[in-house]
Structure formats: structure tokens, C-alpha cells
Amino acid sequence: MIDIHCHILPGIDDGAQTESDSIAMANAAVDQGIDTIIATPHHMNGKYENSKQDIITHVNVLNDLFQEEDIPLTILPGQEIRMNGEIIDELEDGIIQSLNHSKYLFVEFPSSSVPRYAKQMLFDIQLAGYKPVIVHPERNQVLIEHPSMLYEFVKKGSLTQITAGSLCGKFGKNLQKFSHQLVEANLTHFIASDAHNTTSRGFTLQEGYKELMDQHGVDARYMFMENAQLLVESKTVNRLEPAEVKKKKFLGIF
DSSP states (O other): EEEEEEESSSTOOOOOOOSHHHHHHHHHHHTTOOOEEEOOOEEEEOOOOHHHHHHHHHHHHHHHHHHTTTTTOOOEEEEEEEOOOOOOHHHHHOOOOOOGSSEEEEEEOOOTTTTHHHHHHHHHHHHTOOOEEEEEEGHHHHHOOOOHHHHHHHHHTTTTEEEEHHHTTTTTHHHHHHHHOOOOOOOOEEEEOOOOOSSSSSHHHHHHHHHHHHHHEEEEEHHHHHHHHHHHTOOOOOOOOOOOOOOOOOSOOO
């Protein structure tokens, strides 16, 4: 399995803090059946800044460490970019790291808002030759309340990635229900762990794919798994015609 969203690089964001943490996470990933991880440290989220070259250096060091430890896991470079007005400039300046040097780019919204310029920025990213992938939309308060906004983003060419833990109910039944609605409406295209550690924010990717298959069928499972491979290879991913999610009232989420 390929995990396209993980905070396994040590000491550079709120994920693994030490090399020992990274090794523990790597072993947990291998136990899940994961053989490839895209390391996606936070960038420009108000607390962490991790530039492309620094990420590549950290990835190389970690791959060497795993080889020494005989851990059968490959780490690829990526970045989780908080949406900001400098994305296009940073792309041009070589500060932004796409997912494994592909045409795919992770974009994160704040948990309780969607920037007013989001539509324009998502368009500009595509104009620059990249495909924006909105991470964990199921955990964004505005998108939960206004799923038609996500529909418009996807309709205009953006992709999305939901968290395996959300699909499994790790963040509560309301987020689980909304995650399944996004799958049903073809408003999401990838599942990933967004793992930060081996305890409170673990991998659960295997469970996520099982939940996907149990609720949406084996074809959905294979499509999402294939999409992770296609993303890594910078190929065109599978996407079905998006539909609108009917607005629901979710109580007690935040």
C-alpha cells in the first residue's frame, strides 16, 4: 500500500519528534502493509515552514536510516501547504515540494474556515500546471456546513483526500457519515493516514480501505488504491462525475 499523507519526518512539525519516533512509525506502517509513504510536513500553517530542499534532505536521511535498520519502507518527498497568497510565487521560487515531484500538490484549509480567495488560488495552481489536492475536507467546518462549496472546487478540477481515521469513525460518527457521503458523491479521490505518531494519530489505513470496501464495494477500494499509485507516478488519476451532497446539520462536532 501507498500512504500519500504522513508526518514521519522527525523534528520538523507536529509529527515524529525524533528518529526513534520515525522508526516506530515506520514499523507500524509496515505492519499495516504500507511499503511507500509520501512525507508531507506542514508548510506555511502559521507555525511551521518546511522548504522543498530541506524536505528532500530529511527524506534522504530517513531513507538511509530505514535501510540501516532493515525496514522495508520507502519515503518520498511531499508537503502539506496551508493555503496562502504566496503559493504561486513559492512554486516559481522552488520552495514548494509537490507530491513526489509530480503534478499533484497538497493544499490545506484552516480547520474552521475556507479563505475567500480559495477558488481563485485553486484555479491559479492549475494554471501553473499542477493539480491541487485538498486534504481532509471532511474535517473542515465550513465544508461540512456548505458541501456545495467543495462540489464547486471538485467540479472545477480540484481533487480531495480524506483521512482513513475519519472513514473509520476515529473522529466521531458525524465526520464518519460525512466522509462516506463524500465518497458516494464522488467528491474525494484518495484515502491517506495523515499519521502523526503511533498512538493518538496512527495509520489506520488498512482499516480505512476495509471500511471503504465494506460500504462502497471492492471497485471503490481498488480505484482509491490505484489513485495513490497514479499520483506517485504523476499520471492522471481516476475521477468520476461529482454530485452535490445534501446539506445536513451536524451537531456537536466542534
